[in-house]
Structures are given as C-alpha cells and as structure tokens.
Amino acid sequence: MPSELKAQSADFENAFLDLLSSKREVSVDVNDTVAEILAEVKSRGDAALLEYTQKFDRLEITAGSLRVTQAEVDEAVAKCAPESIKALELAAHRITDYHARQKPEDLRYTDEVGVQLGHRWTAVQAAGLYVPGGLASYPSSVLMNALPAKVAGVDRLVMVVPSPDGVLNPLVLAAASIAGVDEIYRVGGAQAVGALAYGTNSIKPVDIIVGPGNAYVAAAKKQVFGTVGIDMIAGPSEILIIADGKNDPRWTAADLLAQAEHDTAAQSILITDDADFAEAVKRAVDAHLQTLSRSEIAGQSWRDHGAIILVDDLEEAVALTDRLAPEHLEIAVDNPEALAAKIRNAGAIFLGRHTAEVIGDYVAGPNHVLPTARSARFSSGLSVLDFMKRTSMIACDAESLKAIGPAAVTLAKEEGLTAHALSISLRLEG
C-alpha cells in the first residue's frame, strides 16, 4: 500500500524525512566494464564499436552500414500510421515554438568609465543524442532532446540508437526525421557514447551528449564528461499532485498511475486536504489498475513508493513541496496560480484541473526532460541553453584602463601575482 501521512500527527516529520530520503533506485556499479569499453573505442575506433555491437546487439554490421540511410528512414516513415506522424508533427511544432522563446540575447554596453562589456551566445558545434533501443525507445524523447539543439543552432546533430537483433522503432526514425537529426547510427550502449565522445573513422566526435539510457549509458556519460559536455543523469520519474476535494478522483488517480507506469522506481505523491477525496483516489487507482496494460509496473510503483499526505490546509503543501522539489507538480485547485507563486522548487508546474502532467510529456511545448531526485532545488529542465555557451566580451582603451587598472594592480599585488600587476602597469605607463 502507498504510505499515508497526516501532517498533524506526531510522527509526521519522521515519516516525511523517510519519504525524502527513500532510495528508489538500485545503483549497479558498472564503472569498470564501462571504462574498458570506452578505452577500447577510444584506441581502436570502429573496430571496437563493431565488435561490441555484435556482442551486445547481436548485430553483424560493417563500418559501411553503421549509418542508417535516408532510404531506411523514408521506409520507416511510410510504415507509421499517418495519425501518429501528424501527432509527432504537432508536438514538434509546439516544442519548437516554445523553445524558440528560450533563445538568449547577446549583451553589449559601454559602462560609465568607457569599458565596453557584454556577452555573446553561440551554439555548440555538434551534439550527440542517445536514444535507447527496445521498449524504452520513445519517439517523444527524440523530439524533446533533438529540437532544443536545432533551435539553438547546433550545426550537426547526431543520433545513436541500438538496434538489438536489427530492430529499429519506425516512429523513432520518423521523429528523428521530423526533428531534423543530421546523422543516425545503429549503435548503442557505452560503445556508442565512446564513439560520440572520441570519434571513430565513421562517426565524427561531438561536443555534447544528451539523452536517456540504462546504467551503462549513464556511467559512460559520466566518464566522458569533460571530454564532452553531458546533460543531467535522470533518475526515475516523479509526480506530486496538490489537489482539493473538488477534483474527479478518476483523473487524479490516472495522473498518479501515469507516473507509476514508467518504472517500478517511479514515485507518485498526492497532497490533499480532503480525507474522503484521498479515499476515493485510492479506490480509483485500484479500479484503473484492473484495465491498464502496464498495471504490474504501475501497481508496484504505487505500493512501494506512492504516498498520500493529508493536510489541514493546502497552504501547508507549499513547504512540503519545496522540500520534495518534485520533477512534476500538478496543482488542481480553484486558484492554482496563487499556490504556484509561493512554491520555489519544481521542474514543471501543471496548473488547474485540466492540465494533466501527461500533456507536458508530449505536446504542450515545454521540455519533458526535467530534474529528478530533488534536484529541482538547483537545476532546470533541458533547454536551448544546454546547447549554447556564453562568451564574455571585454574591451578597454587607454583611457578606461586608467580608470580601473590601478585597482587591478593593487589586488594582484595583494595576491602575490606580480606578472598580473606587470601586465596592467606596463599599459598604464605606455
């Protein structure tokens, strides 16, 4: 059964601390295996990449057939239901429109002493996108990871996706095509991450690698970090729903289960001020579980990690939410904006009874790659900024250097850095 906590009970703080600190993921240490795979790919390039692909994906390919051809992509698109292609196109249009508004502006100004200052944003040259194979191969994730890179202006967007036994998901290829992915290679695992980071004869290296993956992929991304940039390593998904008693319990229950069906380690939490509603949601969860295709996973996640927190007043949810810092936060009350304004930590906020979190997974526009495991305290969802970098710009002339140079000389001397002092004082004399 999911945990049930009452904010008024004496042991609430301890129970809440348990909830906060509960480990939902079993971390497998694959670092040594991954280090070996990366070293092999780094030193032997394509040869190692092909060997590992044969071993792990049971796929006999040559360097010449690593890349998925345009003909294969076209064939895949033709196989997809037209309705699904249309849905992807709608999603891509909305994601692009939302992310275009994230593009940062350059800055340039001359300050009161005549120093010209500013910053300039430029796109990363090449980005790699990891897409898992098999069941976790989600077309929506391809759009969510690829489109911010395209909007940023990345020159070269490279996708890797394993094809175990030669199988590729046609809708994943369609999503890549719609998103404008430039190159697709049928490789996966740590070996694909290595190929993207170090480059091989067939795959030119990239500057940043994003996208979800299993424990090997996550470990590989951590190990190549520094050589390339990486996005955050996502943990299991979470939702927190703040709901009053005026919601349809079937809607709330479906939203809790939509998180839970991702993974047995996912977590769904409901905060409500209405005990009867809480009971009704529990019953609706049980009823839904009778019909869902992934009810085994969803049921286990709900029983092991689900929680219902009963509060006297929904205002109490504000502080609890900030401590949980959920990836997804639904606020299903009459005036959700008022409550949202008081909350600091959440990856994304879904306002009002009709805003199912699921709408954000697919077509709302904002990114569905969001901070998990309480990291919304300090980090943000994937965005255009992850594919751009900022360069500071500074220009002094002789006059403006006179205004601020002496202070630099003073501080350089205090820090014992006499070449620093010399660099400025020579110019002040000159």
Added chain:
Amino acid sequence: MPSELKAQSADFENAFLDLLSSKREVSVDVNDTVAEILAEVKSRGDAALLEYTQKFDRLEITAGSLRVTQAEVDEAVAKCAPESIKALELAAHRITDYHARQKPEDLRYTDEVGVQLGHRWTAVQAAGLYVPGGLASYPSSVLMNALPAKVAGVDRLVMVVPSPDGVLNPLVLAAASIAGVDEIYRVGGAQAVGALAYGTNSIKPVDIIVGPGNAYVAAAKKQVFGTVGIDMIAGPSEILIIADGKNDPRWTAADLLAQAEHDTAAQSILITDDADFAEAVKRAVDAHLQTLSRSEIAGQSWRDHGAIILVDDLEEAVALTDRLAPEHLEIAVDNPEALAAKIRNAGAIFLGRHTAEVIGDYVAGPNHVLPTARSARFSSGLSVLDFMKRTSMIACDAESLKAIGPAAVTLAKEEGLTAHALSISLRLEG
C-alpha cells in the same frame, strides 16, 4: 623552451594535435579517502568535522567556535590596507553591475489554441562557497563566486575556508563581508564539502556548492553532486593571445606570464603572423622572468606548456582557436571585433591591445571563473544562471485540451503507456 609551431610546415597538424591533447595535470586518485571523509561527516556530523579539522588544519576548535564571528571579520577588515579595501569595493561594484544584466526574464504567453505557457526563474535557496586556505586564498575569487549568488537572490550564502594553524587571510574575510556572505565557517577540505552537502548540527545544508579547491575538494564536489548542485571542476588556467606585429612585445610577454605564474600546469599560447615579433616576445618573457616573484613557476609553465604558433595570415587563427577553445582569448590587432565575430569557442574574449586579460581577473566585471581544458566548446563561465533554476509553467482549460489532447493520446498509445492515454482521455470525455 616553449613549443614553436609553423602553420605552413608539413608536421604542423601533428604538432597541433599534440598541443591539443597534452595532459598538463597529474590527476591524483583520492576518491577512496574522500568517500570515507564524506561518509564520516554524513553520519557523525560536527564530531567528524572537528576531528578532521584538528587532523588536517592542526586546529583545535569546538562546534561553538566553528563559525567566524562578525567581530573577527571586523577586526580583519580593520587590518587591511584601505587601498585594498577600496579596490575590492570597486571590483564588487563592477562585478555586481555586470552580473545584474544576466538576470533572466520570466516568460508567459497564451498560444494560438489557448494553452497558457511559460517559465519562471527562481533563485536557489542556499549556496555554499568553498574558498581555499593558504597561498591559493584569493580575495578576488570570493567576489567572483559570491556576487553572482547574491545577484541571483540566494537567501543564504555560506562560505567555508580552512584556517591551517588558525591563520585566515584578512582580505579574504573583507571580500566576504563586501560580497554579503551570510555565514563563514573555518573548515576546509572534503570535510567542509561534506558539511555543506549533508549538513551538521552547526552548519545547515546548502543546495549548491561552488568555488575552487585542491584535488580532495574537487573529488568531494564530484561525489556529493546529485545531493547538491556543483559548479564546474576547473582545470589549470590558459590563455591564447592572437597578436599582430604592432604590439609592444613586453605587454604580450607579461600577459603570457600572468597565466603562467598561476601554476606550473598553466598554459600560454601566442599566435602571430610576425616572426620578428614572436622573437621579441620570447626575449621579453626572458627579461620579465628576471624580475617576477613567481618566476620559477611562471618559467616552468612557459617552458613546459607554452607555445608560439606562426601563421601566414591571422585569419588562420580562427580555426585553431576554435579547436583550442581557450579559457581566455586576447585579440591584439587593429580590428579585434572582426576576428572575434568569426570565433566560436572561448570562455572570454579580451578585445584590443589595451585589454589585458588580467583586467578580467579583477575589476572588469565579467566572471573570472571560466571553462578550461577545451570545455568552452560546450560550457560557459560562472554566472547568475548557475544560482537560479527554471520551472516550466503549463495551463490548459477544457477547450485547449481538446485541441492538443488527442495527439497526446495517440503518442501515449504508440509508446504503450495506457495510463498516460487514460489521463488525457478521461478529461476529454469529462
């Protein structure tokens, strides 16, 4: 002697690749020691923190004297030269003014189908600032790390600084005071990082830890990443100077040595199209080395890692610069903006003959914490954004959900996620 490369020579590409891949840092594996220290601080809190402080800093303190008092700060400020305080105040004013212009704007709009979308930026609640003790204790670094957090609106800014044998640098305390640091604790090393990440009775936990440190501090930051956010792990400093023959070789030489004096692993590179100027710079370097207080360090860095690249035309510097992706780039030519506009990868660009890189270390305004080791290809200097996070905002009503909900249902079914489909379809029926 520094390497000398000629872009026209047959072996240039190999020599340049050597330069790109040269390892300048000896990485020491301190992970096991650090893991043990962190585990002790996590489980035993203040007791462990005090034991390690006694062991590593030879400092007998109690939980009650961990915190540096306001009286101690005032006393330290009184000890500093008034000129140095004034220089810090000028720097703080300029850094604050520059970083205030980085504050991102919230976004809110209603799209063509009536979905309300946007994002909201909020400051991280608490930030920890690591400041090294001893010789590497730089007041300028305190300002550069603390002020972006203050500008972001961080509620609680906590500094840790080891005081080996009880010694604290008065100007570091003065800088903390000027920057508005809220709490200062006289602890350092992995134990201080652990205290910031996990909290102890005396030190409340923070959400993000920034600031430079030795190998133990860097390893500790990596290990607590996830529990808290961290800034980048900075490598040794670098400068690339693109200069024509019309510069004063003494200025250019001083700039090369200003990087070199930081660390024997620092790197200074000059690209020029004037062989006589290159020779004159080399002679000026040797002349300066006779007078500098840190000439041993600077000389070794220059001999081991310094390089002069002779090109026919400074336009060739563009592609080389993007491959090097230097932390600092000086462009000392007649029209530096034209060259800068073609360059993609650099942490900060210093435009024109009077813009010594050193001015950016102290008083120009932009941050001096910048991406090293070629990471300017994908990352940026420290900024206000590092202390803020973005929350996506989404609101649908019944009407707008009707417009986009069906596409979400289609994609959810394609991905085999029936609870996702149910969450939307219940609302579409409702």
